[in-house]
Amino acid sequence: MATTESTPRPSRPLRLGTRKSALALAQSGQVARALESRVPGLEVELVPMVTRGDRWRGDLAAVGGKGLFTEDLEAGLLGGDLDFAVHSLKDLPVTLPAGLAVVAYPPRADPRDVLVSELSSDLDGLAPGSRLLTGSLRRRSQILRRRPDLEVVPVRGNVDTRLRKGREPNVDGVILAAAGLHRLGVSGTHIHAIDPQVLLPAPGQGTLALEAVAGSPAAHWCAHLDDPVTARCSRAERAVVVAFGGDCTLPLAAWATASADGELHLRDRLATPDGRHSADGEARGLDPDEVASDCVAAMRRQGADSVLERLERAP
DSSP: OOOOSOSOOOSSOEEEEEESSHHHHHHHHHHHHHHHHHSTTOOEEEEEEOOHHHHOOSOGGGGTGGGGGTHHHHHHHHHTSOSEEEEEGGGSOSSOOTTEEEEEOOOOOOOOEEEEOSSOSSGGGSOTTOEEEESOHHHHHHHHHHOTTSEEEEOOSOHHHHHHHHTSTTOOEEEEEHHHHHHHTOOOTTEEEOOTTTSOOOTTTTOEEEEEETTSHHHHHHGGGOOHHHHHHHHHHHHHHHHTTSOTTSSEEEEEEEOTTSOEEEEEEEEOTTSSSEEEEEEEESOHHHHHHHHHHHHHHTTHHHHHHHHHHOO
16 A cells, blocks of 8 residues: 655544453554554554444444444544554454555465464364363354364364363363464464465454555555555455355355465355355456455355355244
């Protein structure tokens, strides 16, 4: 995203809206420091908020999905109380309120999922009947697709809560995003990265999205952190989400990578939560939208519409 130096630096710190979770504060703080280092003299102030999604303790899909984590921040942007917000892209709805835009995609972190377990370094090494925790239908569907003998148990809460629950006596492991653990500084020999071909990442996993009022001074300054490769990959992955209904709670995986010459390689997967029915797609090309369209077409040839029908009939 191109920038010019004609926009004067603000006379006050830019107000960065963020959720109050440890992960949200960590990644927002990292963005603030990166922006201040890229634009000498610019100051960024964190404005922590508790969103409806943070307060809700039930099923998110029943009350609006992951958009509950972003709508309060977006109201702050539109109302002028905030200048920009930082989101995990995989949790940001593909349709934004009028007037707002994703104005920068910083370089992507590790997109993989990880198995946190003292018992095995991968899914195949777990004993039959092992209990795994995950808060993601996408992860559940792919785990059971590969290991239908495992017991996959839903879990909610922040990273610390999930790690703590993963250490309980009747639990054999928990699945989390590598990027979140890295941003929190969590490491250890019990954390095992999972091959993306085994557990295909969520669209936008590992990517942060900077959201602001389109054309605003904040949008201009945020653009200094934009990474063109990450932006192209994100565009392709999110186009697949749009093609299948635009719901970030759908058990849909999409992962794009770029070669040195700029060619995108996009892989997608849609599966029912029990893992018994699935469809995969793969495509290559230079244009993100065309690659996404080709990948969706490949998925439909593999039965994606039938999988969608099963998902719609599920209680």
